Amino acid sequence: MSSLLLYILCFSIVLLAPFLFWNTSAKRKLPLPPGPPRLPIIGNIHQAPKSHAWLKYYVWGKIYGPVVYLNMLGQPIVVLNTSSAAHDLLAKRGGTFSDRPRFIVAAEMALKGMHMLLRPYDERFKLHQKLENLVLCTRSANTYLPFQEFETKQLLYDLLLGGGGSRQVCHGFFERTTASVIYALFYGFRVKTSSDPVLVAAHSVNHEFDQLAQVGKYLVDSIPLLNTLPPFMAPWKAEAERHWGRQRSLHVGNLQRGYESDGWNFAKAMRNYIDQESIEMPIEELALDVGIMADAALDATTETLMWFVVGCITADQIWVSKAQHHLDTVVGQHRLPTFADRPKLPYIDAIVEEVLRWRPAGPAGVPHYTKVESTYNGYLIPAHSVVIANHWSITRDQSVFGSNVEEFEPERWLCSAGEESETTLRALPTIGFGYGRRACPGQHVARNILWITIARILWAFDIEPGLDEDGKPTIIDSMACTDGLVSKPLPFSASFKPRGDWARNVIQNECSTHDSDFVGILAKIGGDLGSN
Numbered sequence: 354m355s356s357l358l359l360y361i362l363c364f365s366i367v368l369l370a371p372f373l374f375w376n377t378s379a380k381r382k383l384p385l386p387p388g389p390p391r392l393p394i395i396g397n398i399h400q401a402p403k404s405h406a407w408l409k410y411y412v413w414g415k416i417y418g419p420v421v422y423l424n425m426l427g428q429p430i431v432v433l434n435t436s437s438a439a440h441d442l443l444a445k446r447g448g449t450f451s452d453r454p455r456f457i458v459a460a461e462m463a464l465k466g467m468h469m470l471l472r473p474y475d476e477r478f479k480l481h482q483k484l485e486n487l488v489l490c491t492r493s494a495n496t497y498l499p500f501q502e503f504e505t506k507q508l509l510y511d512l513l514l515g516g517g518g519s520r521q522v523c524h525g526f527f528e529r530t531t532a533s534v535i536y537a538l539f540y541g542f543r544v545k546t547s548s549d550p551v552l553v554a555a556h557s558v559n560h561e562f563d564q565l566a567q568v569g570k571y572l573v574d575s576i577p578l579l580n581t582l583p584p585f586m587a588p589w590k591a592e593a594e595r596h597w598g599r600q601r602s603l604h605v606g607n608l609q610r611g612y613e614s615d616g617w618n619f620a621k622a623m624r625n626y627i628d629q630e631s632i633e634m635p636i637e638e639l640a641l642d643v644g645i646m647a648d649a650a651l652d653a654t655t656e657t658l659m660w661f662v663v664g665c666i667t668a669d670q671i672w673v674s675k676a677q678h679h680l681d682t683v684v685g686q687h688r689l690p691t692f693a694d695r696p697k698l699p700y701i702d703a704i705v706e707e708v709l710r711w712r713p714a715g716p717a718g719v720p721h722y723t724k725v726e727s728t729y730n731g732y733l734i735p736a737h738s739v740v741i742a743n744h745w746s747i748t749r750d751q752s753v754f755g756s757n758v759e760e761f762e763p764e765r766w767l768c769s770a771g772e773e774s775e776t777t778l779r780a781l782p783t784i785g786f787g788y789g790r791r792a793c794p795g796q797h798v799a800r801n802i803l804w805i806t807i808a809r810i811l812w813a814f815d816i817e818p819g820l821d822e823d824g825k826p827t828i829i830d831s832m833a834c835t836d837g838l839v840s841k842p843l844p845f846s847a848s849f850k851p852r853g854d855w856a857r858n859v860i861q862n863e864c865s866t867h868d869s870d871f872v873g874i875l876a877k878i879g880g881d882l883g884s885n
């Protein structure tokens with residue numbers, strides 16, 4: 354054991370040496386960005402937030418400004434708190450700021466470097482980005498609208514029958530809807546309930562991955578040379594290998610199911626491209642690309658919808674009645690809203706943008722990384738910095754979004770040139786989907802799912818907090834959420850009451866879809882994309 358400690362100490366010194374040297378040489382250059390005072394060697398580690406880091410970064414941003422510097426045991430961290438700082442560095446200097454920090458156990462060993470979110474910014478990443486763009490670009494996303502209309506019908510039906518009286522029930526219905534859109538498009542099969550084995554397996558594998566990716570769990574993540582230890586001294590090697598087995602079987606299984614499904618899907622479209630271009634790619638690599646993309650899509654989209662529900666039952670209700678008034682005027686009471694109504698319903702787009710701003714599902718984004726030293730606004734950004742676009746601060750920038758940033762106010766996204774002219778979306782910075790070359794490739798698909806779901810829910814239901822045991826409305830804390838890459842509202846209860854017999858009738862007559870033909874919709878998408 355003592356020899357292991359000695360080993361660790363030696364490697365720590367080897368690892369820290371460049372930073373110690375860098376610290377002295379940097380003093381001769383530009384200053385580091387401002388930040389909370391650091392202690393020698395440990396830097397800011399004693400102030401490191403234990404959870405919900407985005408809230409602490411926001412407070413630091415208020416004190417120290419748009420770019421905040423932290424040092425965690427030698428690891429430089431740069432937090433960006435405004436859209437313009439995030440655009441300047443992550444988008445305009447995308448060639449430099451598009452890498453990801455290393456997760457040696459979780460990403461490199463357990464996922465063999467094939468986790469799309471955590472891939473280094475290299476040629477292989479660009480190839481995968483191209484493959485993803487094939488199925489996620491605006492043009493492709495627009496062909497998926499009929500499928501999103503189809504699945505949101507079922508959501509209304511489920512909510513009507515289930516009432517959404519407890520959070521579990523209501524969350525499950527929303528999760529089923531996003532999951533079914535995603536799994537049908539990706540692999541050609543629908544998800545009929547939130548306890549579908551494919552979803553249960555995905556949750557279980559993702560939970561295990563999150564454990565492996567916990568910062569500080571494995572010393573080898575900070576001291577890579579520890580990986581030279583023999584397996585009996587390095588238990589993480591076996592853990593990583595076991596996890597790889599589970600990931601492989603889940604994603605390869607889904608991919609093969611996709612190949613065998615009827616109709617068009619992402620798995621087939623991506624495989625066809627690989628074949629046409631004679632690209633060499635093992636089945637695991639494509640399977641993980643599609644599978645990790647599905648995981649990234651599912652949680653962020655479902656939880657954004659849950660934040661919408663929280664907004665409906667905790668924030669000022671005026672925007673809900675305004676939206677319902679718009680929907681009644683444009684759509685009426687005899688049919689469901691469809692995407693064809695979208696040009697006349699900018700208020701719903703404004704609600705989508707406001708949910709993404711009010712409660713960004715990825716409040717601290719996904720960390721970027723730079724391998725080279727740069728400067729910004731007179732400050733030095735050291736090489737090997739982790740760079741965080743803190744969405745929580747960015748969405749609360751009063752100079753961009755106005756003074757009432759804590760309020761849920763769709764109007765901030767709208768403008769009209771005069772009394773008679775049409776209301777349109779204001780050109781504010783788009784938020785919630787990250788920046789630059791790592792920005793979310795699924796944002797067109799996501800925005801469409803959010804739009805049609807929100808439009809239909811508001812058209813059909815009045816949403817209220819669920820009742821407690823004494824029959825009184827429960828008090829919901831709209832700030833209460835989980836920690837992690839995706840922040841989920843803590844369990845709450847909500848009830849969905851049809852706005853009238855007219856809504857109930859339309860839902861009962863048109864919205865039960867489990868026996869409907871969905872393969873035909875997928876085949877039509879393939880036809881529209883010219884790839885059936």
Ligand code: HEM
Pocket residue numbers: 469470471485489645646647649650651653654657714715718719720721785786787788789790791792793794795796798799
């Ligand atoms: C409301 C829903 C969503 C939100 C809020 C969201 C947000 C994000 C954010 C913040 C990032 C990191 C960007 C960065 O590093 O700068 C990201 C990455 C990603 N998202 Fe989304 N996302 C959503 C839905 C989706 C959907 C529907 C898909 C796929 C269909 C998707 C696929 C991905 C992928 C593959 C990445 C990794 C990109 C990379 O590392 O290069 N996301 N997303």
